[in-house]
Amino acid sequence: MTLLLALQYQFEWSVLWTAPYGRWLLQGIVTTLEISALAWLLAAALGGLFGAFRTMSGLGPRGLAAAYVEFFRNVPLLVWMFFWYFGVPQVLPATAQDWLNRHGGEFVAAVVALGVYHGARLAEVVRAGIQSVPPTQLEAALSTGLTVGQAYRRVLVPIAVRLIVPPLTNESLNLLKNSSLALTISVTEVTFMTRQIEAYTAKGFEAITAGTLIYLGLCLVVAAVMSRVERRLAIPGLVVRTEGAEH
């Protein structure tokens, strides 16, 4: 390990905007947003499906959802990254392996790992949201003559969605930050690019500080977008309790 003495270190912030390193950082941002967006869609689909399953009375769907949530949520995402990238292709047929090798298997693996992991966490968010709708709301809806389907569609879902948005914001930010683990399977996202810049320039401190600020900025943007969504959905006079669901 190199020993850098405190006052001998020469800061060289300009490496961040000299070619090609500035472009690498921009490319990293684009890739980070790409993986995060695709993984978010996968996670939302899985989370919505299994979250709804968990609130059902049937033992089959509920057990399936519980198994999915408990197993995928309780194992480090890093292990899942390695599992989906190194492990799963090992058991796939050779043609599928070839296809992955040619078409960026690391990108696919990162999206699947992130999506499945956060899907398990989102399922809990969705379950908590559905279960925090007071049962009296449904009873009131049914007593006004709505059918069960209508009561779900017009009463339960609209209230649950509003309960889900704040913890969903948390999870979306977590997903964005966790996309940094894709560096371990060499997806060229922000963290990977800052490590590359370090490898080429030995200016690790500057590169990592830039990466840190990029994530802070991206998180601020996502949080701002989500708070707009929250305000758009707000119903005047309806007080929504936002609690828990932060696992």
Add this chain to the structure above:
Amino acid sequence: MSFDFGVIAGNWRFLLLQGLLGLGAFGGGTLALALPAIVLGFGVGILVALARLSRFQVLYYPASLYVQVIRGVPLVMVIFWFWFFIPIALGIALSQYGVALIAFVVFEAAYLGEIIRAGIQSVPRGQVEAGRATGLGYRAVMGDIVLPQALRNMLPSLVTQFIILVKDTSLASIVGYMDLTKAAQTVNQREIRPFELYLFIALVYWILTFGMSRLSRALERRLRPDQPVRALATDRIAGPARPPGGRET
């Protein structure tokens, strides 16, 4: 497609003794990082929470900035940042263990601090006033009245965060620390059986975290809210009688 779980039978000693417990030539170990990180992170987290609740702006603003920044940055970035920052700032290079432990304490204390702050705020204000009225100082009110009650309220989120911390220690393998994940990578370099190996350590992590969540559920049951605070008090000054009117909600 072919499975060979013999690779687990042949290497479980290395994975568990070396990777999980750190008993081997490489030192390290997941638990050797997770346990001190939990204890230190919790200690620093209490200080962060107190600073965030302080009326002194010199404490409040730096603590709030710290919490907001850390929560907007991935843990890997924090680990890398300290990896490069410590040699520059201190002029010495720490071991992977040292860097990882500092990064974990700094990172987790921000999250734990927010949980502790919420827990402290969940204690009814009247408790503080009653404590002050009987002539107790800030430290006695905090230490003997507020924190024990707060701890009970925040136990579920606290344990959840500890579980996250245990999972997060896998990231120390990225800077070369020999934990469970790194042990699996090391075995995989020789055996090339990633599917079986990573599935196996996924199971080990799962048993670890599932065990923790079960333990916390048992703890929660013992500290049920309908039981008076005596469950946490060191001695039973209050006796078995329940306070009139029960607990405020």
